[in-house]
Amino acid sequence: MNYLVLFIKGMAYGAANIVPGISGATIAVIIKVYEQLVGAITINYKKLLANAPFLIPFGVGAVIGLFLFARVFSYLLIEFFVPSQMFFLGLIIGCIPAIYKECIKESKLTKHDILPLVAGIAFMLILFAFAGQEKTGVIDGGITLGAIAGVIVATFVSGFTMIIPGVSGAVMLKTFGYYTIALNAVSEFNIALIALFGFSGLSGLLIGAKLISTLIRTKRKLVYCVILGLIIGSAPSIFPYQDFRLNLEGTIGIFLFVIGAAIPVFLGKRNNN
Numbered sequence: 027m028n029y030l031v032l033f034i035k036g037m038a039y040g041a042a043n044i045v046p047g048i049s050g051a052t053i054a055v056i057i058k059v060y061e062q063l064v065g066a067i068t069i070n071y072k073k074l075l076a077n078a079p080f081l082i083p084f085g086v087g088a089v090i091g092l093f094l095f096a097r098v099f100s101y102l103l104i105e106f107f108v109p110s111q112m113f114f115l116g117l118i119i120g121c122i123p124a125i126y127k128e129c130i131k132e133s134k135l136t137k138h139d140i141l142p143l144v145a146g147i148a149f150m151l152i153l154f155a156f157a158g159q160e161k162t163g164v165i166d167g168g169i170t171l172g173a174i175a176g177v178i179v180a181t182f183v184s185g186f187t188m189i190i191p192g193v194s195g196a197v198m199l200k201t202f203g204y205y206t207i208a209l210n211a212v213s214e215f216n217i218a219l220i221a222l223f224g225f226s227g228l229s230g231l232l233i234g235a236k237l238i239s240t241l242i243r244t245k246r247k248l249v250y251c252v253i254l255g256l257i258i259g260s261a262p263s264i265f266p267y268q269d270f271r272l273n274l275e276g277t278i279g280i281f282l283f284v285i286g287a288a289i290p291v292f293l294g295k296r297n298n299n
Contacts, residue, residue, distance in 0.1 A: 029083040035059055036087025041095040043088075043188055043195050044209065045103075045114055050088075051191040052121050052257060055128065056290045059084065061242060064189055067235035096212040108266050112279030115264040116286020121257055124290060125191065128250040139251045146255020153198075154263040177219075178226040180204040185230025189238055191253045195227075
């Protein structure tokens, strides 16, 4: 039963990393596996073996969630953009109380904790402001050394940030302009591109996990204050400003927003029991 639970949690983590603005690491915090996850992701063979009972079911679930929901999310974001975005926005807002609890786990917030929180908010707002145009034509025109280098850099940064709650790996790909390419590669099962994205993304993930694991051990409160700022700063980018109308679609979106916000709260309470 524990392996099945880890498998389902892994699916949620994998699926979340597909959607721009949704951080898989944030979901990992909500379902209470984040610190275990960053501590388990390593190139140390003995440590990997020790963490295999956790990593195997969670990792398999993450991969299946990634491939299973890539096509689904691609369809939903095209056909039902506003309701989908509102649901995702609800998930983001619903995560905030759980992250705040982690911030004050050791002690109450002080004026010194405001700076890292504000820095996290500012980083996300700047990141979304500089999101780049999609580079689909780069790959469509043929695989060149320049295209390969661009994919490697973009996916490495995306993998690095994928382990940081509040920072969406998909948003990083959007910033570099490679999100559509990555989504199509997964949904169409393009082995060559999946291998390229996977290798560079995994490299970034390993380095990011090592850094975050070290920081959590030494500066836990600081890390979670930054994370809280990152999550708050990511919320405005999810709201569909240009498309939202208070019509049937908008009403459904509001309903889904409430459901989305309730899910992390429910999961947080369930994991605390």
